[in-house]
Amino acid sequence: MIKVGVIRGGISGEHDISLASGAQVLSHLRSDKMNEKYIAIDIFIDKDGVWHINGIPVTLAKVAPKVDVIINALHGDFGEDGKVQQLLEQWGIPYTGSGPLASALGYNKHLSKLEFEKLGIKTPKHILFPAYQADFDARPTESFGQGPRNKYAAQKAREVWGKFSPPWIVKPLTGGSSMGINICKTYQSLVDVLEKGTHERASFIVEEFIKGKEATVGVINNFRNKKVYTLPPIEIRIPKTSTFFDNEAKYSGKSKEICPGNFKEEEKQELERLAGLIHKGFDLSHYSRSDFIVHPKRGIYALEVNTLPGLTRESLMPKALDAVGSNMPEFIEHIIKLTKERK
Numbered sequence: 084m085i086k087v088g089v090i091r092g093g094i095s096g097e098h099d100i101s102l103a104s105g106a107q108v109l110s111h112l113r114s115d116k117m118n119e120k121y122i123a124i125d126i127f128i129d130k131d132g133v134w135h136i137n138g139i140p141v142t143l144a145k146v147a148p149k150v151d152v153i154i155n156a157l158h159g160d161f162g163e164d165g166k167v168q169q170l171l172e173q174w175g176i177p178y179t180g181s182g183p184l185a186s187a188l189g190y191n192k193h194l195s196k197l198e199f200e201k202l203g204i205k206t207p208k209h210i211l212f213p214a215y216q217a218d219f220d221a222r223p224t225e226s227f228g229q230g231p232r233n234k235y236a237a238q239k240a241r242e243v244w245g246k247f248s249p250p251w252i253v254k255p256l257t258g259g260s261s262m263g264i265n266i267c268k269t270y271q272s273l274v275d276v277l278e279k280g281t282h283e284r285a286s287f288i289v290e291e292f293i294k295g296k297e298a299t300v301g302v303i304n305n306f307r308n309k310k311v312y313t314l315p316p317i318e319i320r321i322p323k324t325s326t327f328f329d330n331e332a333k334y335s336g337k338s339k340e341i342c343p344g345n346f347k348e349e350e351k352q353e354l355e356r357l358a359g360l361i362h363k364g365f366d367l368s369h370y371s372r373s374d375f376i377v378h379p380k381r382g383i384y385a386l387e388v389n390t391l392p393g394l395t396r397e398s399l400m401p402k403a404l405d406a407v408g409s410n411m412p413e414f415i416e417h418i419i420k421l422t423k424e425r426k
Contacts, residue, residue, distance in 0.1 A: 087112055087121050087419060088150035088176075090167070092128040095159025096258065103395040105156035111412050121419075124150060128157070143174050152422045153178040154415070155391060159258055163391050164190040177425060179418045181368045181390045189365055189390040190257050192288055199385045202364045204357055206385045207376075208247045209290040211256070212239055215281035236278035239289075240270055247291045253277070256286040266292060295378040297321070298344060300358035301392065301403045303370045303414070304421060311362055313355040314403035316375075318344025340399060342406040346377065353383055361388050369421050370414075372400055 089112070091105025092098055105125070112123035126146060127135045134141050136149070153171060155178050161167050165187035171178045181189065188194050192209075199206040215235065243251060253276050255263040263285075267273040273289070280287055297319040306312035320339040346354065358373045365371075365388060372392035376384045392400045394411070404414055 084122050086124060086151045088124040088126045088153040089156055090126045090128060090153055091156040093157045093162050094130055094132045097159035098130055100393060101156055101158045104393050107394050108154055108156055108415060111415055116412055147174045147176055152419055155180050158391060177422045179369055179422050185366045186390050189388045192254060192256055192387055195387055198365060202360055204385045207291045207293050209288045210243055210246060211288050214284050214286045232278050232281045235281060236274045239277050240273045243273060243289045244270060250292040252290045252292045254288050256288060293376045293378055293384055295376045298354055298375045298377055299372055299399050300354050301372045301400050302358050302362040306417060311359045313359050315343035315406050316346055316351055316354040317342040317399055317403055340402055342402050350377055357385060369418050
């Protein structure tokens with residue numbers, strides 16, 4: 084029997100989504116189809132970062148001898164940024180997904196964009212704004228009613244205005260599930276969002292908003308006799324009430340996710356090529372999912388890469404697996420096998 088730990092929860096804003104991803108994996112491992120081969124161990128990390136098994140707080144020193152392999156179902160900070168990967172490597176625990184450096188690269192939207200450009204892949208124009216530091220960024224002002232944060236935000240908004248036209252999309256530098264994203268159609272709305280961002284002590288990027296078909300493409304290593312196997316592109320049709328594929332649209336079930344998507348054959352082939360190129364270029368492991376916008380005239384733009392795609396009932400990776408006649412049990416067995424081979 085192979086002892087499989089599933090880590091879920093975590094300290095990020097994606098805690099609940101991670102719980103759902105992990106629950107799906109655990110349910111498959113404990114099914115009649117898989118429980119004769121695997122012993123599933125639920126490893127819960129609370130919002131304070133404390134690890135638990137069976138409700139009892141544990142250290143990694145106690146986790147290590149209890150597992151043969153770990154399926155990493157964490158999302159967001161600590162789970163996707165390379166930190167838990169580094170910790171697991173220090174303890175010699177095999178784990179699913181990419182290594183520390185590749186995870187950190189994929190998690191940082193600015194660094195990802197620089198890597199896209201190195202790979203010759205188009206990505207929307209953007210500007211990086213490091214986290215606001217009052218001691219450094221605040222400047223006294225005599226303008227009536229204009230405090231230092233507002234003045235800072237107005238200055239940054241003018242910088243954006245000079246680089247590319249509205250609408251703009253403001254994103255946290257790190258994180259997933261479309262959390263903390265804002266669409267700004269006017270200069271004043273951009274100022275307001277940037278001023279709000281000065282209170283959040285987080286870096287962010289402002290990106291040109293490109294309207295087009297939203298697409299996402301999953302990739303799996305060494306699957307079906309292919310070193311890099313690309314799943315069919317999914318077309319995402321958001322509800323009319325949403326401006327983009329935001330958190331609510333992703334997990335409320337209101338969006339239409341069509342797989343295979345309605346893309347021209349040349350678009351489909353290019354989306355698959357780009358997803359494979361990103362997976363290899365970022366040196367990702369086991370599986371990933373890349374997000375794109377397909378503009379009718381300007382072509383395909385890479386938005387970001389997900390090094391640990393969600394595995395919930397509403398997630399996109401399981402839908403793509405279904406489209407090629409696969410399923411979650413086959414996928415879970417496959418990534419466990421890859422993980423044990425990496426050891």
